[in-house]
Amino acid sequence: MDNSLRSYEKELNLEATELRLGLPGSDQKRSIVRTKKRSSPEACEELECMSKGNVNSNGSDVTSDHDQDNVEPPKKARVVGWPPIRSYRKNNLQQKKGQEGEGEGAGMYVKVSMAGAPYLRKIDLKFYKSYPELLKTLENMFKCTFGEYSEREGYNGSEYAPTYEDKDGDWMLVGDVPWNMFVSSCKRLRIMKGSEAKGLGCL
Amino acid sequence: MMNYFPDEVIEHIFDYVASHRDRNVLSLVCKSWYRIERWTRQRVFIGNCYSITPERLIRRFPGLKSLTLKGKPHFADFSLVPYDWGGFVYPWIEALAKSRVGLEELRLKRMVVSDESLELLSRSFTHFKSLVLVSCEGFTTDGLAAIAANCRFLRELDLQENEVEDHKGQWLSCFPDSCTSLVSLNFACLKGEVSLGALERLVARSPNLKSLKLNRSVPLDALQRIMMRAPQLADLGIGSFDHDPESEAYIKLKNTILKCRSLTSLSGFLEVPPHCSLAAIYPICPNLTSLNLSYAAGIQGSELIKLVRHCVKLQRLWIMDCIGDEGLGVVAMTCKYLQELRVFPSAPYGNPAAVTEKGLVAISMGCPKLHSLLYFCHQMTNAALITVAKNCPNFIRFRLCILDALKPDADTMQPLDEGFGAIVQSCRQLRRLSLSGRLTDQVFLYIGMYAEQLEMLSIAFAGESDKGMLYVLNGCKKLRKLEIRDCPFGNMALLTDVGKYETMRSLWMSSCEVTVGACKSLAKKMPMLNVEIFNENEQEDCSLEDGQRVEKMYLYRTLAGKRKDAPEYVWTL
Numbered sequence: 218m219d220n221s222l223r224s225y226e227k228e229l230n231l232e233a234t235e236l237r238l239g240l241p242g243s244d245q246k247r248s249i250v251r252t253k254k255r256s257s258p259e260a261c262e263e264l265e266c267m268s269k270g271n272v273n274s275n276g277s278d279v280t281s282d283h284d285q286d287n288v289e290p291p292k293k294a295r296v297v298g299w300p301p302i303r304s305y306r307k308n309n310l311q312q313k314k315g316q317e318g319e320g321e322g323a324g325m326y327v328k329v330s331m332a333g334a335p336y337l338r339k340i341d342l343k344f345y346k347s348y349p350e351l352l353k354t355l356e357n358m359f360k361c362t363f364g365e366y367s368e369r370e371g372y373n374g375s376e377y378a379p380t381y382e383d384k385d386g387d388w389m390l391v392g393d394v395p396w397n398m399f400v401s402s403c404k405r406l407r408i409m410k411g412s413e414a415k416g417l418g419c420l
Numbered sequence: 421m422m423n424y425f426p427d428e429v430i431e432h433i434f435d436y437v438a439s440h441r442d443r444n445v446l447s448l449v450c451k452s453w454y455r456i457e458r459w460t461r462q463r464v465f466i467g468n469c470y471s472i473t474p475e476r477l478i479r480r481f482p483g484l485k486s487l488t489l490k491g492k493p494h495f496a497d498f499s500l501v502p503y504d505w506g507g508f509v510y511p512w513i514e515a516l517a518k519s520r521v522g523l524e525e526l527r528l529k530r531m532v533v534s535d536e537s538l539e540l541l542s543r544s545f546t547h548f549k550s551l552v553l554v555s556c557e558g559f560t561t562d563g564l565a566a567i568a569a570n571c572r573f574l575r576e577l578d579l580q581e582n583e584v585e586d587h588k589g590q591w592l593s594c595f596p597d598s599c600t601s602l603v604s605l606n607f608a609c610l611k612g613e614v615s616l617g618a619l620e621r622l623v624a625r626s627p628n629l630k631s632l633k634l635n636r637s638v639p640l641d642a643l644q645r646i647m648m649r650a651p652q653l654a655d656l657g658i659g660s661f662d663h664d665p666e667s668e669a670y671i672k673l674k675n676t677i678l679k680c681r682s683l684t685s686l687s688g689f690l691e692v693p694p695h696c697s698l699a700a701i702y703p704i705c706p707n708l709t710s711l712n713l714s715y716a717a718g719i720q721g722s723e724l725i726k727l728v729r730h731c732v733k734l735q736r737l738w739i740m741d742c743i744g745d746e747g748l749g750v751v752a753m754t755c756k757y758l759q760e761l762r763v764f765p766s767a768p769y770g771n772p773a774a775v776t777e778k779g780l781v782a783i784s785m786g787c788p789k790l791h792s793l794l795y796f797c798h799q800m801t802n803a804a805l806i807t808v809a810k811n812c813p814n815f816i817r818f819r820l821c822i823l824d825a826l827k828p829d830a831d832t833m834q835p836l837d838e839g840f841g842a843i844v845q846s847c848r849q850l851r852r853l854s855l856s857g858r859l860t861d862q863v864f865l866y867i868g869m870y871a872e873q874l875e876m877l878s879i880a881f882a883g884e885s886d887k888g889m890l891y892v893l894n895g896c897k898k899l900r901k902l903e904i905r906d907c908p909f910g911n912m913a914l915l916t917d918v919g920k921y922e923t924m925r926s927l928w929m930s931s932c933e934v935t936v937g938a939c940k941s942l943a944k945k946m947p948m949l950n951v952e953i954f955n956e957n958e959q960e961d962c963s964l965e966d967g968q969r970v971e972k973m974y975l976y977r978t979l980a981g982k983r984k985d986a987p988e989y990v991w992t993l
Contacts, residue, residue, distance in 0.1 A: 298498030298905070299880070300765065300796060300823050301854075305555065305581040305609070309715060310767070 325400070331359045331377075331408040342400050348392055355379055359408055366392045372411070381406045427452075431460050440465045459483055466490070467900075467925050469507060469531065470950065473980045474515035485524045486550075487516075491531035493928050493974050494878070495903055497555065500930055500972070502956060504987050510537040511985075517544035525550040525576075532556070538563030542570035549601075550576035557583040561612060565591035568599075575628075576604040586612030593618040602626040606633035608657045608688060608715075613637040624649045633657025636690035641669040647676045655710075656680075657688035661696065674700045684709045687738075689716035696720075698727045705730035709757075712738040714764045725750050738762040741774040741796060748779030752786025760792040765823060777804035777830070784811035792817040799830035800857055805839025809846035818843055819854035825881040828858035835859050841866035844874075854878040864888035868895020876901040889913035893920050903928040911938035918945050926976035937966030939973055943993035950982060951975040951993045964991065 302310075325343045338358055345351040352363055364375030371390050372378040379391040383402045391399070391406070434457060437443055447457040463486040466472060478484065491507025509531045516523050523545040533556045541548065548571045561584065567577060568591055592607075592614040602622070607614070614637060623629060623646050630653060634643065638659035647653070663670045683704050689696075696719055708731050713719060721742040728747065731737075734755040741763050743751075751758065761783060763775055777800045783790065784807065791814045800822050820840075828835055836857040844850060844867050851873055855863065859882035867874065868891035875898055883889070889909040892902065894917065902924065910933030921927060921942075936953065943951040954972040955964065982992045 296825070296906075298495065298500045299825055300821055301498045301878075301880070302765065302796075303497045303555065303581060304499055305583065306714075306764070310717060 327381075327403055327405050329355065329358070329406040329408070331361075332410050332413065334359065340406075342403060347396055348399075352379060352391070355406070355408065361408065368393070374411075376411050377408050378411055378413075379406060380409050427456055430456050434460050438463070462486060463525075464488070468976050468978075469509075469512070470980060470983050471925070471976060471978045474512045475519075476979065478515060478519045478521055482519075482521065484516075484521050486527075487512075487523065487525070488527040488529075489531060490529045493903070493926060494530075494901070495905065495928055495930070496530055500905065501974075502954060502987075502989060504532075505954075505990065506983065506985055506987070507531045508537075508985060509533050510540070513537050513541050513544070517541075521545075522547060524548055525552075527552040527554075528556055529554040530556065532558040533563070534558050535560055535563035535566070539566040542566040547573055549573055550578075552576065552578040552580070553582050554580040555582065560585040560587045561589055561591040561610070562587050564607075565589055565594040568592065568594035569596065572596075572599065573601050574599060575601050577602075578604055578606045578631075579609050580606065582609050584610055586610065588612060590615050590618065592622065595622050597625070600625045601628065603628045604631040604655075605629065606631065606657065608633040608635050608659070608690065610635045610637075616642045620645055620649065626650075627652070629653065631655035631685075633688060634659035636660050640673060644669060644673040644676050647673075647680060651679055652682055653680060654682050655685035655687075656683055658686070658690075659688060660691035661689045662691045662693050664693075665697070670700070677701060678703050680704060681707070683707060685712075686710070687712035687715075689713060689719060692716060692718035694718070696723065698723055702727070702730050706732055709733055710736040712736075714738040714740055714762065716740070717766065721747055729754055731755060734758055736760040738764070740764050740766040742766045743775070745775050745779035745782065748775060749782040749786075752782045755787060757789060758783075758787040759789050761787075761790060762794040763796055764794075765796040774798055777801050780804060781807050784808040788812065789814070791815055794819045794821075796821045796823060798823055799827060800836060800839065801829045801831050802834065802836055802839035802842075803829075803831070805836065806842040809839075809842035813846045813848075815843065815847040815850055817852040818847065818850060819852065819878070820856055821854065822856040825856060826858050835862070837862040837866065841870075844870040849873055852876040855882055856880060860884050861888040861891070864891040868892050871896055873898055875899060877903070879904045879907055881906045883907045883909060886910055886913035886916075890916055893917055899923075900925045902926075904930070904932060906931040908933055910934055914938050915942060918942055921946060921949055921975060922977050924977065926974065928972075928974050929970075930972040932970075934970050934973060935966065936964045936968045936970055939970055939975075940966065940993050942975070948977055948979075949975050950978050952986070953991045953993065955989050955991055 326339045326341050329338045329340055340354065340358075342351070345354070348366070356362055359377075361377040362375055363372050363377055363379055366372055371392075380388050381391055381399070381403045382405050383389050384404065388407070394402075430453070434443075434446065437446060440463070443457060443461060447454045458480050460483060461481045462483055464477065464481055464484055465488045466477070467490050469489045469491050489509065489512060491509075492501050492505060495501060496505070507530060509528055517540060524547050526541065526548075527550075533553060538559055541551070543566075551567060551574075559582075564577075564584075567574070595618070599622075614635070616638065619638070620642065623632065629650055632646070632650065632653055632655070634646075634657055636659050640660060640663045643658060643660075647656070663673075677700055684707055686701070686704070686708055687710075698719065705727065711731060711734055713724065717740070721744050724739060724743045725747040728734075728743075728751050732754055735757050737751065737755065737758060737760070739762070743763070748763075751761075763779075765774065775795070775797045777797065780795055780797070780800075781804050788811065790812050793815065794817075797820070800820065829839070837860055840853075840855060840859070840863045844853070848870075850871055853867070853871065853874060853876070855878065861884045864883060864887070867877070874896045877892060877896070877899065879902075886909055888907070889904070890913050892899070893913070905928075909929065914929070914934050915938055939951050939953055943949065952974045953964070953970050954974070956971065986992060
């Protein structure tokens with residue numbers, strides 16, 4: 218079985234495609250990927266940007282697998298458009314999961330916007346285990362820095378500050394509450410300019 | 421003999437011919453039949469909006485009352501077609517408005533519909549009655565407000581699985597008090613809130629309302645009041661079913677449901693409480709012929725099973741895989757009249773409690789009338805497919821999606837060629853087929869040999885060589901749509917029989933082995949085809965070299981020539 222699979226792989230010319238690893242948001246080309254251990258293709262995680270700054274999440278088919286054992290690369294990758302479920306249905310499913318806070322492997326995607334950026338991104342909060350991981354990703358994704366967090370000053374001094382909208386609809390500074398509480402109450406993220414966020418930081 | 425009948429008699433006879441295909445055939449018989457047919461045709465179906473210009477269509481069918489248009493290729497559903505590829509409805513509405521065609525019905529699928537188009541539509545056709553939008557995008561609730569406000573004789577507004585931006589205007593309140601003609605209203609896909617008072621008043625003044633599908637913002641107490649006002653409803657989509665089982669609202673609802681003896685179709689349950697019980701609807705289940713719980717993500721498998729036991733008359737069932745193989749066994753025992761079954765994955769990459777080949781076999785044993793299947797599962801075996809083929813020779817649509825795309829027979833580790841081969845050999849009326857799992861060229865040999873009625877074939881991660889694709893192109897004489905992704909089919913397969921593509925609506929190939937040069941050559945030989953290549957490379961200096969592999973190609977026959985609205989990354993060769 219392995220032999221025929223390998224020759225099948227050759228026929229597909231997988232050398233031409235590339236496994237790209239990296240945190241969500243780093244430049245990724247779509248590719249079909251096989252890890253050597255499994256006998257079937259896994260897929261690439263891909264974050265798709267929405268053009269025209271449309272607030273609707275349109276056709277985003279991002280999902281990820283949260284295999285707790287698989288902490289090290291190669292990360293499980295997924296194929297775009299597989300399984301063939303209509304984007305509308307997929308979005309609905311994930312929305313539902315997000316609301317229940319369960320995930321079951323489907324992830325907990327929230328939108329991330331940034332002042333002045335033409336389009337939004339989406340990240341999976343369940344992917345991260347702590348604030349530093351999340352903030353580092355956001356810094357990479359949006360090419361900005363937040364600086365040091367302090368309870369008293371927030372991210373005072375940095376050009377940008379990460380904020381989020383909680384279940385009550387209020388805009389909060391990221392970092393104030395315990396991580397798990399944050400994950401369960403965060404509806405969306407927004408990277409504000411330091412000046413915008415001043416009000417949030419000084420309580 | 422028919423030549424001696426006056427035109428009016430022939431027209432009258434043609435009135436009884438409704439199907440598009442039959443009408444198309446009639447029009448080819450002779451010049452006078454062509455002439456009579458074109459003046460009397462009221463319903464036109466255009467499977468690819470770029471195959472003809474609106475002006476040309478209107479010239480041929482001036483009596484047009486109902487138009488169905490499809491835009492983007494099917495794989496756009498799975499995010500394989502980049503945003504803004506095309507499929508704009510505005511030029512069609514504009515042309516129809518200018519021509520003063522008496523348009524009454526517009527049905528669109530996978531098209532881009534702007535608010536401007538909806539506004540123009542609402543103002544241009546006095547007798548406009550019916551708007552059905554499926555998997556469309558580009559409009560907001562403002563466009564819906566225009567339809568509600570201006571279409572005085574609106575009977576049907578049916579929005580299925582569209583991405584609609586919510587502008588928080590009160591679109592539903594825009595239906596004037598004089599609007600009493602509604603028969604069907606479906607806004608289940610809308611995310612925003614509607615005025616509940618306006619909704620209730622609208623239902624109260626619509627005595628002909630037969631079909632109503634609510635969105636998740638409509639709470640249970642409003643649902644109860646609406647159902648009280650519309651006991652004649654035949655088709656109901658419940659928005660929110662979230663409730664406290666002890667509440668008065670819920671008790672009221674249970675009583676109201678008992679009065680709805682006309683309900684034969686039920687869907688929705690977009691919001692449910694945890695551990696939701698569906699006991700409230702058991703009383704109406706014996707009347708149901710159609711049940712769609714594929715968006716009811718919160719309902720547990722055990723609850724679905726309890727519900728299904730009451731649905732003895734069911735013909736159509738859309739459900740999630742949390743029902744499990746065991747649940748499908750219950751369906752097989754209970755739903756003897758089942759014709760169409762769709763089982764959707766409750767988590768996109770698999771769910772341990774989901775369905776396997778066992779559930780499908782059970783269904784095939786219990787439901788001999790089954791003719792349409794869409795089945796997402798974890799695994800499949802040749803033996804199971806062979807059994808299914810024997811039990812259900814009446815399949816018209818057979819779409820199987822094994823979530824792990826290259827998985828072989830779960831027992832024997834063989835490819836699934838024999839299983840699918842049995843399906844096509846047994847089901848001689850098969851019109852649509854979707855394959856998955858580990859497949860070699862052999863399955864295509866079978867398809868080419870046996871699938872004589874096949875019109876649409878979807879292939880992914882299958883085959884070994886060009887021979888596979890050639891078997892299909894040579895064998896399936898009635899093939900209209902072929903869509904292929906991630907298969908090792910290349911230039912030889914593409915170019916061997918170029919004339920074939922003029923007999924088809926379209927061909928999609930992505931992540932295969934065809935090159936730019938081959939596509940260019942094809943386009944040159946076949947001027948009646950548009951051969952589109954999508955070049956999504958962000959590098960500006962990329963030029964299309966002949967030897968370069970094509971990532972995505974979409975070709976379709978057309979009378980309209982190269983389209984003028986293609987975005988930059990689409991190269992029409």
